Amino acid sequence: MIVSVIGLGLIGGSIALDLKQRGFADKVIGVDNNPMHAHQAKKLGIADEIQDLRTAVESSHLVILAIPVSACLKSLPQIMDMVDQQIVTDLGSTKEQLIESIANHPKRKQYVPAHPMAGTEFSGPQAAHSGLFDGKCSIICNPEDSDKDAVNVISDMFHTLQMRCVYMDAEVHDRQTAYVSHLSHISAFALSLTVLQKEKKDKHIFELASGGFDSTVRLAKSSAEMWTPIFHQNKKNIGKVLQKYIDTLQQFKDRIENDDHEGVDDLINDANDIRRVLDEKERTEAETIKNAKRIRRA
Amino acid sequence: MIVSVIGLGLIGGSIALDLKQRGFADKVIGVDNNPMHAHQAKKLGIADEIQDLRTAVESSHLVILAIPVSACLKSLPQIMDMVDQQIVTDLGSTKEQLIESIANHPKRKQYVPAHPMAGTEFSGPQAAHSGLFDGKCSIICNPEDSDKDAVNVISDMFHTLQMRCVYMDAEVHDRQTAYVSHLSHISAFALSLTVLQKEKKDKHIFELASGGFDSTVRLAKSSAEMWTPIFHQNKKNIGKVLQKYIDTLQQFKDRIENDDHEGVDDLINDANDIRRVLDEKERTEAETIKNAKRIRRA
Numbered sequence: 001m002i003v004s005v006i007g008l009g010l011i012g013g014s015i016a017l018d019l020k021q022r023g024f025a026d027k028v029i030g031v032d033n034n035p036m037h038a039h040q041a042k043k044l045g046i047a048d049e050i051q052d053l054r055t056a057v058e059s060s061h062l063v064i065l066a067i068p069v070s071a072c073l074k075s076l077p078q079i080m081d082m083v084d085q086q087i088v089t090d091l092g093s094t095k096e097q098l099i100e101s102i103a104n105h106p107k108r109k110q111y112v113p114a115h116p117m118a119g120t121e122f123s124g125p126q127a128a129h130s131g132l133f134d135g136k137c138s139i140i141c142n143p144e145d146s147d148k149d150a151v152n153v154i155s156d157m158f159h160t161l162q163m164r165c166v167y168m169d170a171e172v173h174d175r176q177t178a179y180v181s182h183l184s185h186i187s188a189f190a191l192s193l194t195v196l197q198k199e200k201k202d203k204h205i206f207e208l209a210s211g212g213f214d215s216t217v218r219l220a221k222s223s224a225e226m227w228t229p230i231f232h233q234n235k236k237n238i239g240k241v242l243q244k245y246i247d248t249l250q251q252f253k254d255r256i257e258n259d260d261h262e263g264v265d266d267l268i269n270d271a272n273d274i275r276r277v278l279d280e281k282e283r284t285e286a287e288t289i290k291n292a293k294r295i296r297r298a
Numbered sequence: 299m300i301v302s303v304i305g306l307g308l309i310g311g312s313i314a315l316d317l318k319q320r321g322f323a324d325k326v327i328g329v330d331n332n333p334m335h336a337h338q339a340k341k342l343g344i345a346d347e348i349q350d351l352r353t354a355v356e357s358s359h360l361v362i363l364a365i366p367v368s369a370c371l372k373s374l375p376q377i378m379d380m381v382d383q384q385i386v387t388d389l390g391s392t393k394e395q396l397i398e399s400i401a402n403h404p405k406r407k408q409y410v411p412a413h414p415m416a417g418t419e420f421s422g423p424q425a426a427h428s429g430l431f432d433g434k435c436s437i438i439c440n441p442e443d444s445d446k447d448a449v450n451v452i453s454d455m456f457h458t459l460q461m462r463c464v465y466m467d468a469e470v471h472d473r474q475t476a477y478v479s480h481l482s483h484i485s486a487f488a489l490s491l492t493v494l495q496k497e498k499k500d501k502h503i504f505e506l507a508s509g510g511f512d513s514t515v516r517l518a519k520s521s522a523e524m525w526t527p528i529f530h531q532n533k534k535n536i537g538k539v540l541q542k543y544i545d546t547l548q549q550f551k552d553r554i555e556n557d558d559h560e561g562v563d564d565l566i567n568d569a570n571d572i573r574r575v576l577d578e579k580e581r582t583e584a585e586t587i588k589n590a591k592r593i594r595r596a
Contacts, residue, residue: 176506180511208478210417212417253541277507
């Protein structure tokens with residue numbers, strides 16, 4: 001199969017590498033507005049060829065959009081106008097608006113909205129690497145609105161990436177990612193800003209930071225180019241989730257200030273239940289890799 | 299040198315292992331209120347002997363307190379009453395109240411308040427491991443109030459652990475750790491609580507969580523036994539820091555809800571400056587290990 005990847009950064013580059021190495025794609029055509037990224041991607045073996053968007057779409061069987069969600073919103077309708085029999089998917093973090101944008105397109109059934117739940121805080125072709133998706137979960141939204149064959153191709157693609165597929169409504173997807181992905185990023189950005197602000201007066205404050213700080217703030221390295229459009233497209237859900245997070249922080253603050261030790265103990269003991277979730281996740285990831293290998297062999 | 303370690307959990311156990319392995323301690327005497335922990339510590343080679351507090355203090359040259367800060371506040375004055383020539387240190391996360399509690403003790407100069415900036419989200423003797431402190435920073439507070447020889451022993455101890463020492467006023471220490479350590483923990487606890495609350499209605503919400511979520515929430519596994527007393531003892535600083543964090547989150551929320559894309563870009567671009575800090579930290583940690591080895595050889 002010939003696969004075009006639009007956007008050769010962390011996500012697009014990583015998917016291109018594994019689809020080629022694992023035999024899903026016979027050829028990867030790369031498309032990138034940034035000539036430097038296109039050049040790097042060719043050099044790093046991410047793409048076999050670099051082409052312009054129209055030529056790439058016309059000469060491939062599968063088109064994968066891996067660009068910021070704002071750019072997706074502009075490009076997806078244009079790409080749908082170009083396709084004949086091609087299947088189109090995107091990997092963006094928000095789904096409702098994008099699906100709405102081509103709801104009445106005559107080729108709608110050839111489009112499969114997806115979101116692989118994997119990434120790092122780095123960006124660009126040099127951040128791309130094999131194995132980024134191994135063991136993780138990929139969401140396919142509103143599968144009933146796509147051709148069954150198209151959905152099968154995309155789920156095969158995710159199994160090649162050693163992922164498990166979860167099918168859900170776009171509205172549920174956008175609400176849930178606000179909790180487990182978008183909120184984590186805002187909490188890290190805000191933590192970074194709070195301590196950087198303090199650094200202006202206390203120059204050596206970061207001397208004291210240890211591994212725990214690094215861990216909670218790591219995502220604050222993520223780029224505005226990618227995240228501002230996500231926050232914008234998902235503002236309805238993010239507003240609600242941020243309010244709940246702020247309320248919980250306020251609860252901590254009140255109980256600490258009122259010497260309510262038992263109340264603080266209760267909050268921490270409840271929060272500790274995350275151990276169950278993280279242990280379960282670890283087991284699921286190992287299981288997913290095993291199952292994905294089995295499915296591919298079958 | 300004979301070293302007594304009071305509290306054989308993650309911190310006490312890890313320090314005992316490396317002080318013995320690296321030749322700083324000829325013998326480690328362990329003390330723990332929890333007989334199970336004492337038994338495990340003996341079995342894991344953390345302590346050569348288990349003794350009661352008074353016998354341990356009386357038969358050692360150096361006494362290290364590695365217990366929750368609330369327990370420290372009770373035990374330190376009792377231990378200072380027991381010592382003859384012994385040097386005493388503690389490794390707690392808050393310093394002002396503890397120092398205040400023995401400010402007028404006749405043996406005050408034999409006490410060196412310290413805080414090694416290292417840890418994990420796990421606890422108990424089984425979480426203890428060699429190398430926990432390598433490359434990190436250790437704070438020694440108000441060194442002018444301790445005997446010079448006592449300070450030298452403690453800084454030698456930290457160099458054995460391959461740490462660098464930073465000297466500062468206890469008041470500055472408590473303010474700065476509120477930013478770079480205590481806030482990270484509360485942000486993780488609150489994040490955990492926010493998503494766990496949502497899980498009650500959306501059972502499969504954690505299916506979507508990926509590495510970024512794990513990273514920001516990891517510290518929420520930490521125990522109430524350790525953290526409630528820290529938040530209590532440092533409530534003045536934590537209250538202020540939490541308010542700044544909440545204000546920054548509110549700023550994000552307002553800008554996202556008002557479609558102020560440029561304003562959100564500005565916040566994220568400013569937060570990205572954390573890259574400089576984290577890169578610098580990585581360099582410093584490598585340098586610290588090199589220097590600590592050089593100092594020990596000299």
